[in-house]
Amino acid sequence: MNLRIKFFFLLLFIFFGLVAVKLFYWQVLSADSLGALAQNQSQTSLTVPASRGRIFASDGSPMVLNKKAYGVYIEPKKITDLSKVESVLSEALNIPISTISASLDNKSLVWVPIAHKVDEGPVESIKKFDLNGVDFLSEQKRYYPEGSMSAHLLGFVGKDANGKDKGYFGLEGYYDEQLRGRDGMIVQDQDAQGNPILSGERQVIPAQDGRDLTLYLDKTIQFIAQTKLKEGIELYGAKGGSVIIMDPNTGGILAMSSYPSYGPADFYNYPTQYYKNPAVASFYEPGSTFKVLVMSAAINEGKLTADTLYDESGPVEIGGYTINTWNRQYHGKITMTQILEYSSNVGMVFVEEQLDKMVFLNYLKNLGIGSTTGIDLQEESSPDLRPADKWYPIDFATASFGQGVAVTPLQMVTAVSAIANGGRLMEPHVVKNISTDEGSQIEIAPKVVRTVFSKMTTDVVKEMMVEAVDKGETKNLKPAGFRIAGKTGTAQVPISGHYDSSKTIASFVGFAPVDNPKFVMLVVLDEPTASQWGSETAAPVFFSIAKQLFSYLKISPSD
Amino acid sequence: MERMKINNDHQSKINILLLAAVSLFAVIQVVLLNKFSTVGIKLSSLNGQIQSLQDDNSLLTEKIASASAIATISQEAGQFGLAKTSTLISLDTPLPVAYSLQSSL
Numbered sequence: 001m002n003l004r005i006k007f008f009f010l011l012l013f014i015f016f017g018l019v020a021v022k023l024f025y026w027q028v029l030s031a032d033s034l035g036a037l038a039q040n041q042s043q044t045s046l047t048v049p050a051s052r053g054r055i056f057a058s059d060g061s062p063m064v065l066n067k068k069a070y071g072v073y074i075e076p077k078k079i080t081d082l083s084k085v086e087s088v089l090s091e092a093l094n095i096p097i098s099t100i101s102a103s104l105d106n107k108s109l110v111w112v113p114i115a116h117k118v119d120e121g122p123v124e125s126i127k128k129f130d131l132n133g134v135d136f137l138s139e140q141k142r143y144y145p146e147g148s149m150s151a152h153l154l155g156f157v158g159k160d161a162n163g164k165d166k167g168y169f170g171l172e173g174y175y176d177e178q179l180r181g182r183d184g185m186i187v188q189d190q191d192a193q194g195n196p197i198l199s200g201e202r203q204v205i206p207a208q209d210g211r212d213l214t215l216y217l218d219k220t221i222q223f224i225a226q227t228k229l230k231e232g233i234e235l236y237g238a239k240g241g242s243v244i245i246m247d248p249n250t251g252g253i254l255a256m257s258s259y260p261s262y263g264p265a266d267f268y269n270y271p272t273q274y275y276k277n278p279a280v281a282s283f284y285e286p287g288s289t290f291k292v293l294v295m296s297a298a299i300n301e302g303k304l305t306a307d308t309l310y311d312e313s314g315p316v317e318i319g320g321y322t323i324n325t326w327n328r329q330y331h332g333k334i335t336m337t338q339i340l341e342y343s344s345n346v347g348m349v350f351v352e353e354q355l356d357k358m359v360f361l362n363y364l365k366n367l368g369i370g371s372t373t374g375i376d377l378q379e380e381s382s383p384d385l386r387p388a389d390k391w392y393p394i395d396f397a398t399a400s401f402g403q404g405v406a407v408t409p410l411q412m413v414t415a416v417s418a419i420a421n422g423g424r425l426m427e428p429h430v431v432k433n434i435s436t437d438e439g440s441q442i443e444i445a446p447k448v449v450r451t452v453f454s455k456m457t458t459d460v461v462k463e464m465m466v467e468a469v470d471k472g473e474t475k476n477l478k479p480a481g482f483r484i485a486g487k488t489g490t491a492q493v494p495i496s497g498h499y500d501s502s503k504t505i506a507s508f509v510g511f512a513p514v515d516n517p518k519f520v521m522l523v524v525l526d527e528p529t530a531s532q533w534g535s536e537t538a539a540p541v542f543f544s545i546a547k548q549l550f551s552y553l554k555i556s557p558s559d
Numbered sequence: 560m561e562r563m564k565i566n567n568d569h570q571s572k573i574n575i576l577l578l579a580a581v582s583l584f585a586v587i588q589v590v591l592l593n594k595f596s597t598v599g600i601k602l603s604s605l606n607g608q609i610q611s612l613q614d615d616n617s618l619l620t621e622k623i624a625s626a627s628a629i630a631t632i633s634q635e636a637g638q639f640g641l642a643k644t645s646t647l648i649s650l651d652t653p654l655p656v657a658y659s660l661q662s663s664l
Contacts (some may be wrong), residue, residue, distance in 0.1 A: 146629060
């Protein structure tokens with residue numbers, strides 16, 4: 001009897017021991033994993049997506065906003081009529097049926113994304129069919145009220161390797177970190193219907209929306225520049241072109257337009273070579289527009305005055321090369337002002353010869369040639385300036401009239417701004433102000449990179465440029481009564497080690513009003529076919545824009 | 560003996576108070592839980608309304624931005640017969656007025 005009782009107690013002990021071991025396993029060893037499992041069943045974790053920052057023009061009008069869009073998904077296991085789902089989605093989303101079928105090939109998938117950032121219209125047309133197994137998720141997409149205007153400046157939003165929104169090119173690329181913000185999260189207990197249980201656990205990490213950008217860009221000036229550039233390209237049969245309009249006192253970009261362009265909302269429908277902004281990423285030889293910079297350097301060094309005489313008697317021989325004037329006409333004794341007026345290449349060789357070679361190169365560097373300007377656009381690049389020991393006499397000679405040296409349109413307009421504003425090289429900027437999610441404002445102050453010329457020098461060169469407009473090839477284009485400083489440029493295009501005489505890049509750079517410039521503008525036309533000369537192609541575009549700017553900016557002849 | 564009796568009275572009062580407090584808290588908990596259990600539905604509904612209003616707001620902002628786009632304004636101005644001037648006229652000095660200040664007095 002005693003033995004049976006003992007045996008019974010032993011069995012009980014073993015039984016309860018096993019229960020204790022199992023409880024120890026569940027409550028101690030597996031506590032974390034079981035706790036997590038329980039949390040998964042009763043808790044939900046929601047991502048609160050941050051809105052991407054918006055972009056506004058200088059007057060506060062929107063250039064880029066966010067709009068509601070949808071992600072379209074399929075749950076294959078819930079589909080009752082596959083062929084109908086495929087045909088409806090194909091028609092509404094403009095996706096081939098074969099593509100939709102291929103995405104459903106993997107039968108093990110529970111959740112198959114079909115399309116992202118779909119507009120309200122197509123989604124509503126799908127919803128009408130009340131299809132089983134088709135679902136929608138709320139998303140946001142970029143909306144451009146001005147369409148493709150300023151596409152190069154703004155850039156676009158695509159996807160990164162993880163499928164997240166990412167800005168590419170222009171402002172979207174440069175300010176991507178600031179624009180994208182930070183997603184928030186809500187972790188809360190939920191009931192069987194998925195409603196939150198407020199008495200349960202609840203953690204909220206609020207989303208931090210992206211920062212808004214306000215630009216120096218003036219929407220009206222941008223529209224004028226874009227319209228006139230497009231007209232000019234069509235009229236003169238050019239391959240493309242760019243216009244940059246800058247405030248010389250701040251370096252703020254008032255307008256920047258290039259063709260061919262693309263639509264930022266459907267960038268994927270355009271060739272990828274259109275994405276880079278030619279105004280900041282394409283290189284060209286500036287031709288005669290460069291003469292004003294070399295002339296300024298020589299005057300700033302005290303080597304010349306506006307009235308210094310040069311005997312333009314014929315071609316110039318340098319290192320076995322012959323340099324001619326552009327029209328093979330020679331005017332005898334001419335002043336430095338007339339060298340700009342006639343756009344004399346041989347005259348500029350004389351000007352360059354007055355400068356020490358290293359001083360010449362230092363001026364190019366100080367004017368920002370060979371280095372990026374620091375503008376807040378992602379794709380900015382710069383052609384290299386050859387090392388000093390690679391410069392030969394012929395290189396200095398041709399550089400004096402803007403051949404054999406490459407710049408970006410932005411570098412050119414920034415350098416000429418230094419003449420317009422009294423000698424200061426400004427860092428160009430597109431963004432004027434950044435607004436944070438909390439409401440604070442970050443002002444981006446104008447930045448003087450360095451002072452290149454004295455005020456006295458720029459005053460002299462400004463008058464020379466006014467004379468170049470008033471008496472040069474463009475005298476009939478200029479609106480009467482206004483004082484406009486400017487210079488034409490016609491540069492041959494280097495191809496495979498030589499210049500193609502039939503292809504040119506025509507340009508005109510100038511500013512107004514001369515005494516207190518409100519804008520500096522560069523017009524570049526790529527290979528115009530109606531005429532190869534800047535004075536007959538780029539200059540008319542410049543003056544047609546300038547005339548409208550005079551009205552818009554309330555500039556009168558007396559200014 | 561008297562002192563022990565007083566202590567027992569105090570103890571029983573404390574016990575009654577504690578019991579009352581526990582009962583009160585239990586009732587409050589039941590009431591609050593009962594109340595909060597339905598607030599989740601209300602919260603979901605309010606969140607839905609917020610989202611709907613935000614969507615409407617976004618749509619209206621989009622429409623305003625589209626209507627005030629410079630390309631739209633330019634196009635509509637053209638349709639109304641407004642045209643850009645092709646000549647620039649600047650008035651450096653005020654135009655002479657058509658009446659004399661003295662004669663009008």
